Every structure is written in C-alpha cells, then in structure tokens.
Amino acid sequence: MDSVLTAAPRWWPAPAKLNRFLHITGRRDDGYHLLQTVFQLLDYGDRLAFSLRDDGAIHRVTALAGVPAEQDLVVRAARLLQEAGGVEIGTDIRVDKRLPMGGGLGGGSSNAATTLVALDHLWNTRLGVDTLAELGMQLGADVPVFVRGHSAWAEGVGEQLQPLDLPNRWYLVLIPPVTVSTAAVFSDSHLRRDCPPITIRDFLAAPESPQWGNVCEAPVRARYPEVAAALDALNALAPARLTGTGACVFAAFETESAANAAWQQLAEDWQGFVARGVNESPLNTVLSTEF
Ligand SMILES: C[C@@](CO)(OP(=O)(O)O)[C@H](O)COP(=O)(O)OP(=O)(O)OC[C@H]1O[C@@H](n2ccc(N)nc2=O)[C@H](O)[C@@H]1O
Numbered sequence: 001m002d003s004v005l006t007a008a009p010r011w012w013p014a015p016a017k018l019n020r021f022l023h024i025t026g027r028r029d030d031g032y033h034l035l036q037t038v039f040q041l042l043d044y045g046d047r048l049a050f051s052l053r054d055d056g057a058i059h060r061v062t063a064l065a066g067v068p069a070e071q072d073l074v075v076r077a078a079r080l081l082q083e084a085g086g087v088e089i090g091t092d093i094r095v096d097k098r099l100p101m102g103g104g105l106g107g108g109s110s111n112a113a114t115t116l117v118a119l120d121h122l123w124n125t126r127l128g129v130d131t132l133a134e135l136g137m138q139l140g141a142d143v144p145v146f147v148r149g150h151s152a153w154a155e156g157v158g159e160q161l162q163p164l165d166l167p168n169r170w171y172l173v174l175i176p177p178v179t180v181s182t183a184a185v186f187s188d189s190h191l192r193r194d195c196p197p198i199t200i201r202d203f204l205a206a207p208e209s210p211q212w213g214n215v216c217e218a219p220v221r222a223r224y225p226e227v228a229a230a231l232d233a234l235n236a237l238a239p240a241r242l243t244g245t246g247a248c249v250f251a252a253f254e255t256e257s258a259a260n261a262a263w264q265q266l267a268e269d270w271q272g273f274v275a276r277g278v279n280e281s282p283l284n285t286v287l288s289t290e291f
C-alpha cells in the first residue's frame, strides 16, 4: 500500500549558483579538468516537495522534459541515500522547476543536494553534511557545494571547497534560448587549460577584478551565437560573464534597483531574472529555523 505518511509536504528550496569566475589549471589523469572557481549562491531557484511512502518506492511526481525518471538526479539522489542509510521508507518527489537545464546555474545538482539534505531529515538517517557531500560527489561535481550550503572557493573538480563571504550584490541573469553541453565545452580544442593557479587571497584582494574571467566563454561564444548575443547585450550595461559552461550569462549590481533597471532594458528581448547573491543557502535557513 502506498499510504502517505506526511500530510502537507513543505517546499524545500534548491537554489541556483553562479560561477563568479572559472579558470582551468590542468587535467587529471582521467581527463577531468582541474578548476579554480568561486560559487556564488543565489536566493532564487527550484523548489522540491517530498511525501513519504511506506512501500519504499522512490517516485518522481513531476515530469522533466527529456529526462527519464531513472536518470533524474532527484531520483538518483534519493536511491543513493536510501542505500547508504539502509532506509525502508520511500518518497514521492515533486519538483517545481524555475531553473533552465544545461544553463550553468547548477539546477540539477542543486535538486540532487536538496533531495539528500531534506530526506536525511525526513527519513531520519542523519548521515551529516560530510557524508552527504561525499554521496553528492558521486552524482556530480557541483552537488557538494549545494549540500554544504555556503558560497565557496572551489578547486580540484569542484569538490575542494572553502566557504567564502562574498560582497552583497544583486545579479541580473539572462537565459539564452539554447542548452550548452558541458562535455562538448570541455572537449573543445580551443579551451584554455593553462591558467596559472591563483590563491584565495589573490581573489579576495579584488573579487570583482576583470582579470578573473571564465575560460569557457571564448569557445561557448564561438559555438553558440545566442550566448554571444546575450553577453553583448548585457555588456552594454555592465560587465557580463558566462556562468559555468553556460548558457546563462550574468552581471553584478550593487543594488536591487540598479539590477532591475538593467533588466527593464533587456526584458523585451530576453528571458532572465534578478536575484540576490547569498552567502548562506536558503536550504540552510529552512534547516536552522524548522529542524
Ligand atoms: C564546470 C562546471 C562549473 O560549475 O560547469 P556547469 O555544469 O555548472 O556549467 C561544473 O563543475 C561541471 O560539473 P558537472 O555539471 O557535474 O559536470 P558533469 O556533468 O559531471 O560532466 C560532464 C562532462 O564534462 C567533462 N568535465 C566535467 C567537469 C570537469 N571538471 N572536467 C571535465 O572534463 C567530463 O567529460 C564529463 O563527463
């Protein structure tokens, strides 16, 4: 029997991230690229709801275009936790999606992290943040930062994290009408892979310096004219960057009204949103206020 064990499930936030900059300093033996990047979390993203089931099934309630349930990161994350924690309870998972897929905003990774963190509480596995981050790493390089829930300096393939308090900024994010394949960008022969390593101190001395760029920007610009057009449109108003391997681009503003004013100039031609940069994930806020 599929009896539902909780009455009114709450919504759990799955925030987006931006890569404030992204350098590649080399490659691992397995071909994965070694990065230096800063993850800026946003107060904007998807929402997930969980209804526990006593039959042990993991069931995705909402469809995701082009992603079969078995491949959905929320289902994979729930299964992983179920195995790791020896759990016999199941769950229905509902995803209210606002973040574009393949946008460089980390939506899939954040959905996976929220699933791990929320079910660790709802299933009472209490594995703790370190184990959840390790489980998350098996699902994707960007999952641990969302599990840990703090904007961060990252190295390695994104798993070596140091929490950072970044300046308060508002971000205008444009969503070009195209999906960028992370694998295709990383296999591009024109991708710069020899950035000299910098230190966290170098970055913090001038966090908004134009010298910290995104090496994926050049190959993505060349392959995707829609991304080039978005960068050009935003650059006319403020310094614009690509996030991750794209497709989304962003600019930072000191105030919400400045970000909204820029958005008003672009909203007729582009999809996008304005969001506040946060050092602490909205997911942590839920945990600390309700659990
Ligand atoms: C580069 C970042 C920065 O945030 O880009 P976005 O995906 O957010 O845009 C991420 O670390 C991306 O991590 P993630 O999105 O988990 O990458 P995956 O799907 O695991 O990787 C897809 C493919 O890209 C290549 N890949 C990925 C990450 C990496 N550090 N080096 C690589 O060479 C590998 O060939 C891999 O098979």
Ligand SMILES: Nc1ncnc2c1ncn2[C@@H]1O[C@H](COP(=O)(O)OP(=O)(O)O)[C@@H](O)[C@H]1O
Binding pocket: 064, 067, 071, 072, 073, 074, 099, 100, 101, 102, 103, 104, 105, 106, 107, 108, 109, 110, 111, 112, 182, 244, 246, 247
């Ligand atoms: N729940 C999910 N939400 C988004 N993408 C998912 C999900 N599950 C699996 N995916 C797959 O992960 C890929 C990367 O998604 P996403 O993390 O949103 O983009 P990015 O890594 O560019 O930030 C998608 O193209 C999709 O095929």
